[in-house]
Amino acid sequence: MSATCHPSDELLVAYGAGSLDEAASLLVATHLALCPRCRAEVGRIEAMGGAVIETLPPSDLGADALASVLARLDQLPGAPMPRSPVVAAPGLPSPLRDYLPASLEALPWKRLAAGIEQAILLQARGIRARLLRIGAGIVVPEHGHGGMELTMVLQGGFTDSGTGYARGDVAMADQQVVHSPAADGGETCLCLAVTHGPLKLTGLVGRLVNPFLDL
């Protein structure tokens, strides 16, 4: 089954143009592996990028630019492209596998709250990509956001403000959103989440536990 909740046009354009940060790009690329619709969309965006480049006025190059590049063609190593290991966890597509050890259990999982664990995959300039494991039926403590939050389901599903999210679906939240998503019953929900800025727990319980959480 294909995804029904997609990243916004702005995110797809930023990914196609190459202006999106690495963590959000990881989430978008992982979504693309699971979503033919957005794959076609990014294909069109890249085609626009090609057209934009072709309509640019040419800049002058150094007089020997072509000669020096031609001279270097012979010296190029014919290194094969490294392949990502197909071991990791079955069901996880390749852009994500590149960021994972051979087994999900080898990740540095940390308990966030009862039934919720996270493993940080990437962090830079306040932007984080992490895997979240939320036990079946567990409700995530109510929280707000210091910036954009993107969450993609890899396994299982969750419900947020009345909308259900299944494998491949992307949920987007921003500074205006306060929410408390809940994992569906039946199986553990595995998500890839990207946050731009820290989360802020809001409820009474949240205020009590906030200092202990690494959100």
Add this chain to the structure above:
Amino acid sequence: MPDKRLAVEPGPGAERFSDLLSAVAQYGDRQAFALLFQYYAPRLKTYMRKLGAEDAVAEELAQEAMLAVWRKAASFDPGRANAGTWIFAIARNLRIDMLRKEKRPEIDFDDPELVPDPAPRADEVMATQQSESRVRAAMSGLSAEQTEVVTLSFYEDTPHAEIAARLKIPLGTVKSRLRLAMKRIRSELGDDQP
């Protein structure tokens, strides 16, 4: 190597760039590569300068991008993208790698975990849909305002807040123009997907 393919004379808008790139991939055709270089390298340099690289860096990146074109030519699939699209993606990724020092997460079309297209299209259909002339025609149907935000999207290293600031319009306006532009492009180039 003596070669009939060398009669190809590219010019702006020529679909034949894809044939040149295929000749590089299949035969290591240096003359084909030189023709691609002469057309694309000066434009890639402009692209890098638009993204803020100074002259010498922009030239180096343009040359490195063309070297990557040579090295990766075997992975060029004319059924998936035209030459300009593929070369753009190479240059984009090279800049992310060399200037931003970040990895570029990309899908692997051979990944067994990839969810396949619902109705796999023949290569020729895809090639026609994404052909240079069709993309240009679709883009020429955009309004001036839509063209502006689309074009600027390729020249900014941060998402769309910068464009809003530069054009002195609200971020919401940038987003809605972009959405309208993509909707239009979808209907021109697109398929039956929602």
